[in-house]
Amino acid sequence: MVDAKQTVTEIVARADALYHDLEFGAVKRWKETHPGGKVIGCLPTYAPRELAHAAGMLPVYLRGAGDQVEIIRGDAYFQSYICQLPRGMIELALSGRLDSFDGFLFPAICDVIRNLSGIWQLHFPDKLARYLDIPQNFDVEVGGRFYAEELRRLLTDFEQLSGQKVSDDALRHSIGVYNTHRRVIQNLMDLRSEKPWLVPADETYLVLRAGDVLPVEEHIEMIKQYLQSVVELERPMRDHSRVVVSGAFCEQPPLGLIRTLERAGCYIVWDDMTISARFIAGDVSTSGDPCVALARAFIEQGVESASVYSCKKKKGSELCETVRKAGAQGVIFAAPSFCDPALLDQPMLQTALDQESIPWTAFKYAENLGQFQVIREQAGTFSDSIRLWGA
Amino acid sequence: MDNVDKEPSMLKQKEMIGAHFDRLAEAPAQGKKVVYTFVPGNLTELLLSFDVLPVYPEINALQSAMRKRSGDFISEAERIGHSEDVCTYVKCDIGMKRSGNIGPTGKPIPKPDLLLLSYTGCFTFLKWFELLREEYDCPVVLLHTPYQADGEITPSMREYMVRQIRSEVIPALEKLTGRAYDEDRLRECLELSRQAEDDMVHVLESAQNRPSPIDAYFGGVFYIGPMFTAFRGTKAAVDYYAMLKQEVDARIARGEGPITPDGPMGPEKYRLVVEGPPNWTHFREFWRMFSEEGAVVVASTYTKVGGVFDFGFRHDPNDPLGTLADYCMGCYTNRSLPQRVEMLASYAKKFSADGILVNSVKSCNSFSAGQLVILREVEKRTGIAGGFIETDLVDARYFSAANVKNRIESYLQMIEQKRSGKTEEVRA
Known part of the structure; x- marks a missing residue:
């Protein structure tokens, strides 16, 4: 028990240090221990990290500058009505914090991230700045074929950057490693929805965010150890409501906001803050053409997301299903200000919830938000209302 | 431009647009099919080859704004939950729909029989038609246009587009209209497009003269109107641009x-x-x-x-x-x-x-x-x-x-x- 407590404390402390280190010391240490190794920074939401892994590179998710870096130069690049994340990215780059990165991947998620890829091409011509067009057509023979070709082109770029030719076997091996990663994350998510009092929201968040920067093998071990230890702890079950948090898939809420929600009486039993590593549900096939397997998994196993055209099901049905599966009592829509994908999605998702009598509340944030009192009151009132009256 | 003498091309464009909205208003009674789509990356020639009528929600929104109606429509959309942060074209369109969907000529715009989501150069388009899909009970067909991130069109991108048009867009139009795809008809429309495009470019390039005979932004939005909307691929567009070209050339000759x-x-x-x-x-x-x-x-x-x-x-x-x-x-x-x-x-x-x-x-x-x-x-x-x-x-x-x-x-x-x-x- 004492050991378990200490293990959890140490894991969370390590994850916390990684989260707060915007000098990316872990990346620098990785480069020291992997001479000649290349690091690719991946913007939200989903990047096929298997490709970078197979090329011997370290893929690192980049999510802006959070609430730790004062934005000075970044603001000169964007108008007031553009979200916060790209300002943070520019600030990190211009302040030299991203110097140890060799390339950047900009997945198609919205027009801002798309155009940020162009800013990178113009401003940092000595670094790989690669936009990845994800398919919005979900026919395997149409969108799948295009995406597999996109993945092959990306792999070629990674091979050139790393100087390492990637065999199909190597890529299949990397897919297998990430399958394990997806499974252990799912285990953590399952525990979270079963016994949220054992895995507080901020801890879960930090442990999952550690995967943004750690090599995947290390992160798998970290989650496994955390899961083994945390179930041994005696943590009190509080009279909290159970909520799903939706809309925070790109620019991240500050850690203080996540803590605020739980302190306000909400157990977060599912969220999309850390959806990147869960974007593909289940295993990716490790047989056949690995690029085709990744493309097929994206098409057939990709989760509902505001950045992806919804054609498979009625809009919001997946969110309602998530609420039911996670045993949640309500949904908190937490979206970054000026986030077109999240905010344009909300009315449709809210309608779907209304039709199933699932209560919800909504607020906006920015990654550098510093005051949480209003949100605490709102979340507290929401939690009280669904516990007392079911809505 | 109500206060000035209108040139023939201005009158012609007004007449063309008016006639289009008349056709739209009469479409349900005439049994004509209506397809909503977007201006960037529109497949107007293909739509015309199937004899369907296109509607462009951005155009409705901007015309609402010019008629000072957009404020009410945006308020209506925000009242039903749309954020103040997001695209006002979308909110104006949603609000207009909720307010009766009356077009710029005062006649109703019919419901879509098909939403052709040409996702070209604007992520919001995806969300916009997801929202319209909730409003209307009609099929949606998506055309995903890959972004020229590296400044080029690769064979894979082109192949993806063609495959989507062939295997998804055309079958959707065939199902909608009960007509078979007629490639010869499409070629005819494309030839008319090409002719009109030549003259439109001539007009835009005329701004190299001093003084420039055109304003390529404020005046330009009128010049691109027929080309970017329902008329590319028609004889009417060819005639319009030929007329416009003549007028612009005459202004150059007069030094105006x-x-x-x-x-x-x-x-x-x-x-x-x-x-x-x-x-x-x-x-x-x-x-x-x-x-x-x-x-x-x-x-x-x-x-x-x-x-x-x-x-x-x-x-x-x-x-x-x-x-x-x-x-x-x-x-x-x-x-x-x-x-x-x-x-x-x-x-x-x-x-x-x-x-x-x-x-x-x-x-x-x-x-x-x-x-x-x-x-x-x-x-x-x-x-x-x-x-x-x-x-x-x-x-x-x-x-x-x-x-x-x-x-x-x-x-x-x-x-x-x-x-x-x-x-x-x-x-x-």
Whole structure:
């Protein structure tokens, strides 16, 4: 028990240090221990990290500058009505914090991230700045074929950057490693929805965010150890409501906001803050053409997301299903200000919830938000209302 | 332009648009099918070959704004839960639908029989039609146009587009209309497009003259109207652009400048390149801020949003589906930032511009994100003065007339100072 407590404390402390280190010391240490190794920074939401892994590179998710870096130069690049994340990215780059990165991947998620890829091409011509067009057509023979070709082109770029030719076997091996990663994350998510009092929201968040920067093998071990230890702890079950948090898939809420929600009486039993590593549900096939397997998994196993055209099901049905599966009592829509994908999605998702009598509340944030009192009151009132009256 | 003598092309365009909205209003009674789609990357020729009527929600939104109706529509959308942060075109359209969907001619716009989601250069389009899908009980067919991130169209991108058109869009239109795909008919439409495109480019390029016979931004939005909407691929569009070309050539011969809402513009003092869409809620007032100062826009990127034709692209009847793919992928907002910089810098040179001005609209991240970088790059490459103003597309709350006017005047003074500086340098 004492050991378990200490293990959890140490894991969370390590994850916390990684989260707060915007000098990316872990990346620098990785480069020291992997001479000649290349690091690719991946913007939200989903990047096929298997490709970078197979090329011997370290893929690192980049999510802006959070609430730790004062934005000075970044603001000169964007108008007031553009979200916060790209300002943070520019600030990190211009302040030299991203110097140890060799390339950047900009997945198609919205027009801002798309155009940020162009800013990178113009401003940092000595670094790989690669936009990845994800398919919005979900026919395997149409969108799948295009995406597999996109993945092959990306792999070629990674091979050139790393100087390492990637065999199909190597890529299949990397897919297998990430399958394990997806499974252990799912285990953590399952525990979270079963016994949220054992895995507080901020801890879960930090442990999952550690995967943004750690090599995947290390992160798998970290989650496994955390899961083994945390179930041994005696943590009190509080009279909290159970909520799903939706809309925070790109620019991240500050850690203080996540803590605020739980302190306000909400157990977060599912969220999309850390959806990147869960974007593909289940295993990716490790047989056949690995690029085709990744493309097929994206098409057939990709989760509902505001950045992806919804054609498979009625809009919001997946969110309602998530609420039911996670045993949640309500949904908190937490979206970054000026986030077109999240905010344009909300009315449709809210309608779907209304039709199933699932209560919800909504607020906006920015990654550098510093005051949480209003949100605490709102979340507290929401939690009280669904516990007392079911809505 | 109600206060001035209208040229024949203006009257013709008005007549064409009026007739189109009449056809739309009568479509349900006539059994005509109606397809909603977007301006960038539109497949108008293909739609016409199936004899269906296109509706462009952005056009409805901007026309609502010009008629001072957009404010109410946006309020209605916000009342039902749409955020104040998001695209006002979308909110205006949703609000208009909820308010009876009455078109600019006062007649109702029919419900769509099909939503053709041409996802080209604007992520919001995806969300927009997801929202419309909730409003209407009709099928949706998506055409995903890959982005020219590396400044080129790869064979894979082209193949993807063609495959989507062939295996998804055409079958959806066949199912909708009960007609078989008629490639010969499509080729005929594409040939008419090509002819009209030649004349439209001639008109836009006429701004190289001094004085420029056209304003390529405020006037330009009228010139692109038929080409970017329901008329590309028709004989009416060919006739319109031939007529417009004649009028512009005549103005060049007479040494005349553009016609503004207040009549012929006075002496040309400043030649500008403009990046970004215009504001529609105060369109005339906005234009007047330029024309009263003798500032004429000689080239603009907004007039390329529904197709970039001035670098050589023309619809090719010999490759019907491939050419549609190329057209879609070539639209302005589907081009990378380095391509946009390159285009603007080339305009500055080709049209002998004194400055580049960005009108940054709150609603459109596709245009706006990165515009400050674009501006600095173009200034660096061309040496011309850059200016920056902020407005919105159809939300009047974001148009501060005094502020915008001040900025434009200061900007033009800056150009003036730069000129005098150059003169001083030459004298020295």
